[in-house]
Amino acid sequence: WTLAAVDAMDSLGEQYANIAGNFVYNPSITPLGERQVVLLTSIGYVIVMLLLQELRRGKPPMNLGALPKVHNLILCLGSLVMFLGAAYEGYMEYKSTHSAKFLFCLPEGFEVKGALYFWSYIYYLSKYYELLDTVILVLRGKGLNFLHVFHHAFVILMAYLWLECAQSLQTIALLTNTFIHVVMYSYYFLVSCGYQPSWKKLITQGQIVQFMFSFICLAPFGLYYREGGCSGAAALLFNAVFNLALIALFGNFFKKSYSKSPKVTTKKAPRGIA
Template identity: 50%
Template sequence: MIQSLRSLLNPQAFSWIPHKTPLSAPVTLACATVGYLVSVAFLSWSCRKPVPVPKLVAPAHNLFLCLLSLVMFAGTLKEVIQETATQGSREWLFCMPKETRVQGAVFYWSYIYYLSKYWEFVDTFLLVLKAKPLSFLHVFHHAVVPTMAFLWLEAAQSLQHLALLTNSGVHVLMYLYYFLCSIGIYPGWKQLITQCQIVQFVFSFSTLLPFAYYQVSKPQGCAGAGALLFNGIFNLLLLILFIQFSSRTYKSKQRKTT
């Protein structure tokens, strides 16, 4: 366990070992997901009025996730560039060999991303403690994303590095917005964040085309096809929910202003 924890500080030494790497057991993922949903239900039932939260908690939380997203983006980009130069091709970004071992710095940031999804549960708890309504989109997204990130590592899923780059990039903007709001500054680009999230999902579907080509043309296929199917269905549901959210939120505001 100590050795596994030390690897968190050394990207080159990272290795995903089921049941040994921290939070790598499916039962841990299941318990965390169920615990999140039960906690949200209990807090929503019990916190009918806002519960006082220290003023620095929300800004610190949002700033931390903004900076962490920036670090994940930069770290992943560096490793993607280096790995592409080593392999002499971008093909691995769309189709990793089935015998790919989930180890080294190129997967280290996927693991950090996976861990960050547990920390993001705090997003929900802060909203509940403030007695703010929770949307199905919010709870569904936070409950399922850890499973998606877990499968990236467990199945050495192809396309995960592109997904990590786009998602962490959007999260830099999103958590910067939340941070500014939490300190009393309300930028006028909330709609831009939603639009970026929708574009992110559309882009993720476009990357399925080269994956499908390699999956069919290569005798061995690509790593993580089953996990990618789960990811695709999840992203499709999120895309639909985000489009509905955008239509309901911003078009209604436009009607009021007109």
């Protein structure tokens, strides 16, 4: 049994190395790589969710059984795999180049390929699955809020631009966001199992810190950019504006949810929006 397990792990490792190591992003070939798919998905998501909410208005919440538990567990474990995979490949990149510059600045004309950027692609694909968050919310009778819908509608475009524009800083963004998602979806999994963890407030705080940290990372990016340019500067500008909007929205949510007034302390953490 032990030898069979070792052989299976070796085979799995070889398959991963072959798939991830040979990954090349090509919008005309890579699944979901065409921009019209991204735009139609984002627009369609907003329209369909608003229509679904109207159709469910006044109706009792649906009993979804184990679906919320399974969904949250998939996103928790999936985020953990993406975090560990990107962290490992980032370490290997640093080990081979003896430089951390790739974290902050990719050279002009950079081709998105290799195992590290395979995880950027997996992250992009995961944003489509995360749209199920909203479906579950609506079916369970939970009202939609602007922050939730805004985030899900635009985060797909953000992740797409990482690949399409070979955006610098994407590895740092991937690592911080997947780490937050591990914490967030583990919390939601425990809640769906009937537990009430005491660290709900930390989720919102972590989300705000994540977005603020992204602006700190612009300092080394700017230094490298002045030296010889970096790839994906326009996409990074979009990402920065998006993060700025999220800081404002999350800050407002935090203020309303965790103020000292007992009348506003019962709000739940925004669902699936890290």
